[in-house]
Amino acid sequence: MSAGRPEDLRRYVQDLSTGLRARGLMVPGSPVCTRPVTWRAAVLGGPRPVVAVATTGADAAACAAQARAARLAGADLVELRADLLTVPPADAPGEGRASQALADSWLRAARAVEEVLHGSGIPVLLTVRTAAEGGGFDADAYRAALACVIERLGERHRVDAAGGRVTGGSADADAAESAITAIDVELARGELPRLVQLAHRAGLDAVASSHDFAATPDDAELLRRLRAMQDAGADVAKIAVTPSDPSDVERLLGVAARARGELDIPVVAIAMGEAGAVTRLAGGVFGSALTFATAGSAASAPGQLPVARVRTALAALHP
Numbered sequence: 001m002s003a004g005r006p007e008d009l010r011r012y013v014q015d016l017s018t019g020l021r022a023r024g025l026m027v028p029g030s031p032v033c034t035r036p037v038t039w040r041a042a043v044l045g046g047p048r049p050v051v052a053v054a055t056t057g058a059d060a061a062a063c064a065a066q067a068r069a070a071r072l073a074g075a076d077l078v079e080l081r082a083d084l085l086t087v088p089p090a091d092a093p094g095e096g097r098a099s100q101a102l103a104d105s106w107l108r109a110a111r112a113v114e115e116v117l118h119g120s121g122i123p124v125l126l127t128v129r130t131a132a133e134g135g136g137f138d139a140d141a142y143r144a145a146l147a148c149v150i151e152r153l154g155e156r157h158r159v160d161a162a163g164g165r166v167t168g169g170s171a172d173a174d175a176a177e178s179a180i181t182a183i184d185v186e187l188a189r190g191e192l193p194r195l196v197q198l199a200h201r202a203g204l205d206a207v208a209s210s211h212d213f214a215a216t217p218d219d220a221e222l223l224r225r226l227r228a229m230q231d232a233g234a235d236v237a238k239i240a241v242t243p244s245d246p247s248d249v250e251r252l253l254g255v256a257a258r259a260r261g262e263l264d265i266p267v268v269a270i271a272m273g274e275a276g277a278v279t280r281l282a283g284g285v286f287g288s289a290l291t292f293a294t295a296g297s298a299a300s301a302p303g304q305l306p307v308a309r310v311r312t313a314l315a316a317l318h319p
């Protein structure tokens, strides 16, 4: 179905839930998350999905402008897509490439984003998406660069804490400059448990993720990935797939409902592209904890809809 009017959406959701319950793939009532996470004012795994807007800017100023637009549009979370930042020539990877220099340039953008979010309670998720999963970063350099930026965030966290400022984790942490509460870690790049542990030591939560830009893997594989993420210690488990027809979209939502029933941590399930747009509106009914929307700028993945449209759907489906 198309992501249409609220009444169409309600009917779609009702029909699909009835079908899934009849097949024992969805528990009756609202699926409850037993281990929700709170990032400043946003709760993943609460009664409604959190609405995120991703930056797509190539420099700190563009990201800050997009974060400001996200705040004005009513986003709950900003994702800083570090992989889309242009690396300044001096920092460019090359001979003896310095992950440190890269982390420096990402942290400069993070500071700019944090500045415009100051006082809003909006947390920031830092993501380095590899080309293998629809992003702009080199998959071979991924683990080292990610570990480096996590270390740097940890140092910053400790400095902030020593300076008497609280960082992340609570709704009244607005006095804090550090809004980065979580980091995205790709399951397929390997060493997920180590990177999650590194994030936790740095005072960050970890969102494990897996993207398929070509297809929608079978249900067992999708559930296996989500479970592997939880088993690796991730705080949130996220899958994004590409449906080829409406039945793939329904399968994805069914997987979300099953994962919600079987896992403790918040689960995020997205079908990308126009065909999957309904999952960005109705995913929450099936237990998906987070949806990505746009706020006047380019989408960070295909099929994202404007925040206002998503909010209208959420209000209709989660009264």
Ligand SMILES: O=C1C[C@@](O)(C(=O)O)C[C@@H](O)[C@@H]1O
Binding pocket: 054, 079, 081, 127, 129, 184, 209, 211, 238, 240, 270, 272, 292, 300, 301, 302, 304
């Ligand atoms: O993982 C995701 C989900 C996403 O791919 C989407 O389809 O909305 C957008 C990405 O920016 C984000 O990191």
